[in-house]
Amino acid sequence: MSDIAIVYHSGYGHTHKVAEQLAAGAGATLVAIDENGNLPDSAWDTLAQAKTIVFGSPTYMGNASWQFKKFADATSKIWYTRGWENKLFAGFTNSASPVGDKGATLAWLQVLAGQHGGVWISLGQLPSNTKAATTADANRLGGSTGLLVQSPADASVDEIPQGDLDTAKAFGKRIAEITARFS
Numbered sequence: 001m002s003d004i005a006i007v008y009h010s011g012y013g014h015t016h017k018v019a020e021q022l023a024a025g026a027g028a029t030l031v032a033i034d035e036n037g038n039l040p041d042s043a044w045d046t047l048a049q050a051k052t053i054v055f056g057s058p059t060y061m062g063n064a065s066w067q068f069k070k071f072a073d074a075t076s077k078i079w080y081t082r083g084w085e086n087k088l089f090a091g092f093t094n095s096a097s098p099v100g101d102k103g104a105t106l107a108w109l110q111v112l113a114g115q116h117g118g119v120w121i122s123l124g125q126l127p128s129n130t131k132a133a134t135t136a137d138a139n140r141l142g143g144s145t146g147l148l149v150q151s152p153a154d155a156s157v158d159e160i161p162q163g164d165l166d167t168a169k170a171f172g173k174r175i176a177e178i179t180a181r182f183s
Protein backbone atom coordinates (compact mmCIF):
# COMPACT_ATOMS: atom_id res chain seq x y z
CA MET A 1 0.00 0.00 0.00
CA SER A 2 1.20 3.49 -0.85
CA ASP A 3 1.95 6.23 1.68
CA ILE A 4 -0.46 8.40 -0.31
CA ALA A 5 -4.21 7.84 -0.47
CA ILE A 6 -6.56 9.71 -2.79
CA VAL A 7 -10.12 9.71 -1.46
CA TYR A 8 -12.61 11.05 -3.97
CA HIS A 9 -16.15 10.95 -5.28
CA SER A 10 -17.11 10.99 -8.93
CA GLY A 11 -20.73 10.95 -10.06
CA TYR A 12 -20.13 10.46 -13.78
CA GLY A 13 -16.50 9.36 -14.12
CA HIS A 14 -14.70 12.63 -14.92
CA THR A 15 -13.29 13.17 -11.44
CA HIS A 16 -12.34 9.49 -11.36
CA LYS A 17 -10.21 10.00 -14.48
CA VAL A 18 -8.47 12.95 -12.80
CA ALA A 19 -7.89 10.86 -9.67
CA GLU A 20 -6.27 8.16 -11.83
CA GLN A 21 -3.85 10.71 -13.32
CA LEU A 22 -2.94 11.99 -9.88
CA ALA A 23 -2.43 8.43 -8.67
CA ALA A 24 -0.18 7.69 -11.65
CA GLY A 25 2.01 10.67 -10.77
CA ALA A 26 2.02 10.06 -7.04
CA GLY A 27 2.06 6.27 -6.93
CA ALA A 28 -1.04 6.60 -4.74
CA THR A 29 -3.80 4.26 -3.62
CA LEU A 30 -7.27 5.23 -4.85
CA VAL A 31 -10.16 5.20 -2.39
CA ALA A 32 -13.54 5.77 -4.06
CA ILE A 33 -16.56 7.16 -2.23
CA ASP A 34 -19.60 5.39 -3.66
CA GLU A 35 -22.90 6.85 -4.89
CA ASN A 36 -24.29 6.62 -1.36
CA GLY A 37 -21.38 8.51 0.17
CA ASN A 38 -19.85 5.43 1.75
CA LEU A 39 -16.40 3.79 1.77
CA PRO A 40 -15.56 0.12 2.18
CA ASP A 41 -14.56 -0.55 5.82
CA SER A 42 -11.00 -1.38 4.75
CA ALA A 43 -10.62 2.09 3.21
CA TRP A 44 -10.66 3.71 6.65
CA ASP A 45 -7.52 1.71 7.52
CA THR A 46 -5.93 2.82 4.26
CA LEU A 47 -6.57 6.45 5.22
CA ALA A 48 -5.33 5.91 8.79
CA GLN A 49 -2.04 4.49 7.53
CA ALA A 50 -1.46 7.05 4.79
CA LYS A 51 1.10 9.79 5.38
CA THR A 52 -0.70 11.96 2.84
CA ILE A 53 -4.42 12.13 2.09
CA VAL A 54 -5.63 13.81 -1.10
CA PHE A 55 -9.29 14.94 -1.16
CA GLY A 56 -11.10 15.05 -4.52
CA SER A 57 -14.64 15.93 -5.51
CA PRO A 58 -16.50 17.30 -8.50
CA THR A 59 -17.93 20.76 -7.93
CA TYR A 60 -21.68 20.44 -7.68
CA MET A 61 -23.65 23.62 -7.03
CA GLY A 62 -20.53 25.50 -5.97
CA ASN A 63 -19.17 22.98 -3.50
CA ALA A 64 -18.23 19.35 -3.04
CA SER A 65 -20.83 16.71 -3.86
CA TRP A 66 -23.13 15.57 -1.04
CA GLN A 67 -21.44 12.17 -1.17
CA PHE A 68 -18.06 13.75 -0.41
CA LYS A 69 -19.64 15.86 2.34
CA LYS A 70 -21.13 12.70 3.89
CA PHE A 71 -17.62 11.24 3.94
CA ALA A 72 -16.27 14.47 5.46
CA ASP A 73 -18.89 14.39 8.21
CA ALA A 74 -18.03 10.76 8.88
CA THR A 75 -14.43 11.83 9.60
CA SER A 76 -15.66 13.76 12.67
CA LYS A 77 -14.89 10.79 14.93
CA ILE A 78 -11.30 10.87 13.66
CA TRP A 79 -11.28 14.66 14.16
CA TYR A 80 -12.31 14.19 17.79
CA THR A 81 -9.42 11.81 18.53
CA ARG A 82 -6.96 13.87 16.38
CA GLY A 83 -6.31 10.72 14.36
CA TRP A 84 -5.15 12.58 11.24
CA GLU A 85 -3.23 15.39 12.97
CA ASN A 86 0.03 16.37 11.21
CA LYS A 87 -0.69 14.27 8.14
CA LEU A 88 -0.07 15.93 4.80
CA PHE A 89 -3.14 16.82 2.71
CA ALA A 90 -3.87 18.08 -0.79
CA GLY A 91 -7.00 18.59 -2.87
CA PHE A 92 -8.54 18.78 -6.30
CA THR A 93 -11.83 19.49 -7.98
CA ASN A 94 -13.29 19.26 -11.43
CA SER A 95 -16.26 21.06 -12.95
CA ALA A 96 -17.85 21.99 -16.26
CA SER A 97 -17.11 25.72 -16.35
CA PRO A 98 -13.61 27.17 -16.43
CA VAL A 99 -14.36 28.84 -13.08
CA GLY A 100 -17.72 27.36 -12.05
CA ASP A 101 -17.04 28.19 -8.37
CA LYS A 102 -14.35 25.52 -8.19
CA GLY A 103 -12.37 27.79 -5.86
CA ALA A 104 -15.08 27.46 -3.21
CA THR A 105 -14.83 23.67 -3.33
CA LEU A 106 -11.04 23.70 -3.11
CA ALA A 107 -11.07 26.21 -0.24
CA TRP A 108 -13.46 23.97 1.65
CA LEU A 109 -11.27 20.89 1.07
CA GLN A 110 -8.41 22.88 2.60
CA VAL A 111 -10.63 23.78 5.57
CA LEU A 112 -11.38 20.09 6.06
CA ALA A 113 -7.65 19.35 6.16
CA GLY A 114 -7.19 22.22 8.61
CA GLN A 115 -9.91 20.86 10.89
CA HIS A 116 -7.90 17.66 11.09
CA GLY A 117 -4.71 19.57 11.95
CA GLY A 118 -3.11 18.72 8.62
CA VAL A 119 -0.32 20.31 6.60
CA TRP A 120 -1.54 21.44 3.16
CA ILE A 121 0.38 20.82 -0.08
CA SER A 122 -0.25 23.52 -2.70
CA LEU A 123 -0.19 22.94 -6.46
CA GLY A 124 3.25 24.45 -7.00
CA GLN A 125 2.87 25.16 -10.74
CA LEU A 126 2.97 28.44 -12.62
CA PRO A 127 -0.21 29.27 -14.55
CA SER A 128 -0.37 29.20 -18.34
CA ASN A 129 -2.24 32.47 -18.76
CA THR A 130 -0.85 34.21 -21.82
CA LYS A 131 -2.78 34.90 -25.04
CA ALA A 132 -1.03 31.89 -26.56
CA ALA A 133 -2.23 29.48 -23.85
CA THR A 134 -4.35 26.53 -24.96
CA THR A 135 -6.17 23.64 -23.29
CA ALA A 136 -3.02 21.57 -23.83
CA ASP A 137 -1.04 23.73 -21.42
CA ALA A 138 -0.29 22.90 -17.80
CA ASN A 139 -2.25 24.74 -15.11
CA ARG A 140 -4.20 26.74 -17.70
CA LEU A 141 -6.92 27.38 -15.07
CA GLY A 142 -4.38 29.06 -12.82
CA GLY A 143 -4.78 27.03 -9.62
CA SER A 144 -2.46 27.56 -6.69
CA THR A 145 -4.14 26.08 -3.59
CA GLY A 146 -4.71 22.81 -5.40
CA LEU A 147 -5.61 21.20 -8.70
CA LEU A 148 -8.42 22.63 -10.84
CA VAL A 149 -9.78 20.67 -13.80
CA GLN A 150 -12.42 21.59 -16.35
CA SER A 151 -14.54 18.90 -17.96
CA PRO A 152 -16.73 20.85 -20.42
CA ALA A 153 -20.42 20.00 -19.99
CA ASP A 154 -20.59 17.99 -23.22
CA ALA A 155 -17.16 16.32 -22.81
CA SER A 156 -16.93 12.58 -22.32
CA VAL A 157 -14.48 11.18 -19.79
CA ASP A 158 -12.01 10.77 -22.67
CA GLU A 159 -12.29 14.44 -23.67
CA ILE A 160 -10.92 16.11 -20.53
CA PRO A 161 -8.34 18.66 -21.72
CA GLN A 162 -4.85 17.11 -21.88
CA GLY A 163 -3.29 20.10 -20.15
CA ASP A 164 -5.48 19.49 -17.12
CA LEU A 165 -4.58 15.78 -17.03
CA ASP A 166 -0.88 16.65 -17.31
CA THR A 167 -1.32 19.14 -14.47
CA ALA A 168 -2.87 16.36 -12.38
CA LYS A 169 0.04 14.00 -13.05
CA ALA A 170 2.62 16.67 -12.21
CA PHE A 171 0.75 17.50 -9.02
CA GLY A 172 0.84 13.82 -8.12
CA LYS A 173 4.64 13.82 -8.53
CA ARG A 174 4.94 16.88 -6.31
CA ILE A 175 2.77 15.24 -3.65
CA ALA A 176 5.03 12.16 -3.74
CA GLU A 177 8.20 14.29 -3.47
CA ILE A 178 6.86 16.27 -0.52
CA THR A 179 5.58 13.13 1.18
CA ALA A 180 9.07 11.60 0.88
CA ARG A 181 10.68 14.77 2.21
CA PHE A 182 8.48 14.76 5.31
CA SER A 183 8.89 11.05 5.98
Ligand SMILES: Cc1cc2nc3c(=O)[nH]c(=O)nc-3n(C[C@H](O)[C@H](O)[C@H](O)COP(=O)(O)O)c2cc1C
Binds near residue numbers: 012
Ligand atom coordinates in the same frame (compact mmCIF):
# COMPACT_ATOMS: atom_id res chain seq x y z
C1 LIG B 1 -25.70 18.43 -9.51
C2 LIG B 1 -24.62 19.05 -10.33
C3 LIG B 1 -24.18 20.33 -10.02
C4 LIG B 1 -23.15 20.91 -10.76
N1 LIG B 1 -22.69 22.14 -10.39
C5 LIG B 1 -21.66 22.70 -11.07
C6 LIG B 1 -21.11 23.96 -10.66
O1 LIG B 1 -21.48 24.54 -9.64
N2 LIG B 1 -20.12 24.49 -11.43
C7 LIG B 1 -19.68 23.88 -12.58
O2 LIG B 1 -18.82 24.45 -13.24
N3 LIG B 1 -20.14 22.67 -12.95
C8 LIG B 1 -21.11 22.06 -12.21
N4 LIG B 1 -21.56 20.82 -12.56
C9 LIG B 1 -20.87 20.07 -13.63
C10 LIG B 1 -19.91 19.03 -13.05
O3 LIG B 1 -19.01 19.63 -12.13
C11 LIG B 1 -19.12 18.35 -14.16
O4 LIG B 1 -20.02 17.73 -15.04
C12 LIG B 1 -18.10 17.37 -13.64
O5 LIG B 1 -17.27 16.95 -14.71
C13 LIG B 1 -18.77 16.14 -13.03
O6 LIG B 1 -17.76 15.28 -12.54
P1 LIG B 1 -18.04 13.73 -12.33
O7 LIG B 1 -18.22 13.13 -13.71
O8 LIG B 1 -16.84 13.20 -11.65
O9 LIG B 1 -19.30 13.62 -11.50
C14 LIG B 1 -22.58 20.21 -11.84
C15 LIG B 1 -23.05 18.94 -12.17
C16 LIG B 1 -24.04 18.36 -11.42
C17 LIG B 1 -24.51 16.96 -11.78
